[in-house]
Amino acid sequence: MKSVVFGQYYPADSFIHRMDPRAKVILSVLFIVCTFLCRNAVSFFLMTAAALCLVLLSRIPVHLVLRSIRPLILILIFTSLINVFMTKGEMLLTPSWNIPLPWGKTWSIRIYAEGLWNAAFMILRIFILLIGTSIFLSFTTTPIAMTDALEQLFSPLKKIKIPVHDIAMMTTIALRFIPTLLEETEKIMNAQKARGADFISGGLIKRAKALLPVLIPLLISAFNRAYELATAMECRCYNGGEGRTRLKVLQLRFSDVLAILFLIAFVVGIFFLNRLGLIYTMK
Amino acid sequence: MDKILLRDVCFIYGKGTPFEKCALDHVNLSIKSGRITGIIGHTGSGKSTMMMLLNGLAKPTSGSVLIDGYDIQSRPQDVMQEWLLKEPYAGMRRSAAKRAIKQEIERRRRQLCFRVGLVMQYPEYQLFEETVYKDIAYGPSNMGLSKEEIRDRVLSAMRQSGLSEKLCEVSPFDLSGGQKRRVAIAGVIAMRPEVLVLDEPAAGLDPQGREQIFGEIRDYQRETGSTVILVSHSMEDMAQYCDDLAVMAHSKMILQGTREEVFAQTDLLETVDLDIPQITKLIQKLRQRGLNLPANIYTVDGAVAALRQLYAQTETGGREE
Ligand SMILES: Nc1ncnc2c1ncn2[C@@H]1O[C@H](COP(=O)(O)OP(=O)(O)O)[C@@H](O)[C@H]1O
Ligand SMILES: [Mg+2]
Numbered sequence: 001m002k003s004v005v006f007g008q009y010y011p012a013d014s015f016i017h018r019m020d021p022r023a024k025v026i027l028s029v030l031f032i033v034c035t036f037l038c039r040n041a042v043s044f045f046l047m048t049a050a051a052l053c054l055v056l057l058s059r060i061p062v063h064l065v066l067r068s069i070r071p072l073i074l075i076l077i078f079t080s081l082i083n084v085f086m087t088k089g090e091m092l093l094t095p096s097w098n099i100p101l102p103w104g105k106t107w108s109i110r111i112y113a114e115g116l117w118n119a120a121f122m123i124l125r126i127f128i129l130l131i132g133t134s135i136f137l138s139f140t141t142t143p144i145a146m147t148d149a150l151e152q153l154f155s156p157l158k159k160i161k162i163p164v165h166d167i168a169m170m171t172t173i174a175l176r177f178i179p180t181l182l183e184e185t186e187k188i189m190n191a192q193k194a195r196g197a198d199f200i201s202g203g204l205i206k207r208a209k210a211l212l213p214v215l216i217p218l219l220i221s222a223f224n225r226a227y228e229l230a231t232a233m234e235c236r237c238y239n240g241g242e243g244r245t246r247l248k249v250l251q252l253r254f255s256d257v258l259a260i261l262f263l264i265a266f267v268v269g270i271f272f273l274n275r276l277g278l279i280y281t282m283k
Numbered sequence: 284m285d286k287i288l289l290r291d292v293c294f295i296y297g298k299g300t301p302f303e304k305c306a307l308d309h310v311n312l313s314i315k316s317g318r319i320t321g322i323i324g325h326t327g328s329g330k331s332t333m334m335m336l337l338n339g340l341a342k343p344t345s346g347s348v349l350i351d352g353y354d355i356q357s358r359p360q361d362v363m364q365e366w367l368l369k370e371p372y373a374g375m376r377r378s379a380a381k382r383a384i385k386q387e388i389e390r391r392r393r394q395l396c397f398r399v400g401l402v403m404q405y406p407e408y409q410l411f412e413e414t415v416y417k418d419i420a421y422g423p424s425n426m427g428l429s430k431e432e433i434r435d436r437v438l439s440a441m442r443q444s445g446l447s448e449k450l451c452e453v454s455p456f457d458l459s460g461g462q463k464r465r466v467a468i469a470g471v472i473a474m475r476p477e478v479l480v481l482d483e484p485a486a487g488l489d490p491q492g493r494e495q496i497f498g499e500i501r502d503y504q505r506e507t508g509s510t511v512i513l514v515s516h517s518m519e520d521m522a523q524y525c526d527d528l529a530v531m532a533h534s535k536m537i538l539q540g541t542r543e544e545v546f547a548q549t550d551l552l553e554t555v556d557l558d559i560p561q562i563t564k565l566i567q568k569l570r571q572r573g574l575n576l577p578a579n580i581y582t583v584d585g586a587v588a589a590l591r592q593l594y595a596q597t598e599t600g601g602r603e604e
Contacts, residue, residue: 010301190340191409194401195470196393196425201386213421216411220456
């Protein structure tokens, strides 16, 4: 298991884990549409509740989900500041503060209630978007299942001569070998360290040179692996996607369809909720 | 005298992730100086992990590793605060002191690697130089030795690991599997470590190659008097070449002692699906039936010799009656 799985995938047994990956791709697209449709406080409240439900349903520890958002905190702060200071509205909250700038002009800070609302909505929107898509796509779906799903969803493009199968196969193979290569890199590094290799001291050039004893064996084994894989595929008469059957046939179950229908209903609901001018509606 | 001592060592892979895996579970082990110690256990029992602790490539999650009675250096984050208060780091700027401490720890780790030479499992993949000579010289040159000293060490390492001097200028990638394995072993032997650790040195070789490699390792040990640790899952090999044995199962150390002591515990070994060598079993059965045979027979050759001797004794004994 360890070697086939990487990235954010979190193994657990939940309804979302068991879903057909194609359904999950569709669901996350719908979810994205949903978050962009949201315009007023009630719909945002509903969306937030929906995102929380997703986290609970997927049985992924909340701290892991929050940790995946941490790198985006800077962006969140930045967008909210822009929203707070740049939105013009009707309800002025501050007296007009005028700050003289060194080059003669003055800058007047005006914060409107609408600005605060917008900032809050933007933060929520990014938050919900990230939680939703990462629950559907990265936390509960292995990258390989993901490529499988995308291959089938895009298979109509074969009609216009886009080699969907080949792209998917290449992606799958690349994904499959990333953990193997990482493992191998670690092994080779350890072997050279055991012979006294020093990867940390000295200047840039010295350190780059010190990596040669790792890179050369790594490249050699990567090429050998590629040749072996090619031979093995040829021995099994692989010649592209034509007439190929699958070991694991993806099956869209009733519950998957139900989930999609439910989310579509949700989208429609949000759309109409926006019509009601509750409290504040974003433009 | 204990050369290496593991005290209550635990090792956990991927601590704090969903893939957490305890590879060593409160392991105690003592390795005697100047002997060949065999570590036996099925695949996945934690042997390779334990070997990486011996030369500091991995740090135990808890517990300590002692070499010649000294605890080998712990993790940087553990000693950092303590060292920052000590000379010569106390007088430095904080960032410079931290860097200096990291470098000092790395220096000690490398020093440790030169003292405890580790040949990893399937070591062929570590070869990278253009010629066999240069590849074997990689370790010694990292030690900062002179050209002559390196040459001397490389050539003797090649001899000890059964490589002919003609191979010096050959590319290591043109060699056979067994020869590549030998070059990798020579690359570690050339550092003249006090302890030589070999992780499954014969894995994937044919029976003849296995015998040769093990024979060379034994000769190397007899010649240099160094401490050797052999890792394997094959009882037959271990029985033949090791003085002491340690048995691992499911991340735990379940039995250790001299070869004779360990093989006396047939029942305990069977509970973890390990078997004493067939021939030793046969001799044990014969002894149970009252035949006067020695208990420490681990090879077919040894058994033949013992049976011949017994036969000769009974012959002469019979005639005297
Ligand atoms: N790099 C690693 N990451 C996670 N788990 C590992 C890693 N290396 C080994 N393990 C696990 O640790 C356990 C012990 O492995 P190892 O020490 O290689 O056993 P042995 O050498 O006896 O076959 C195994 O269950 C293995 O899956
Ligand atoms: Mg191993």
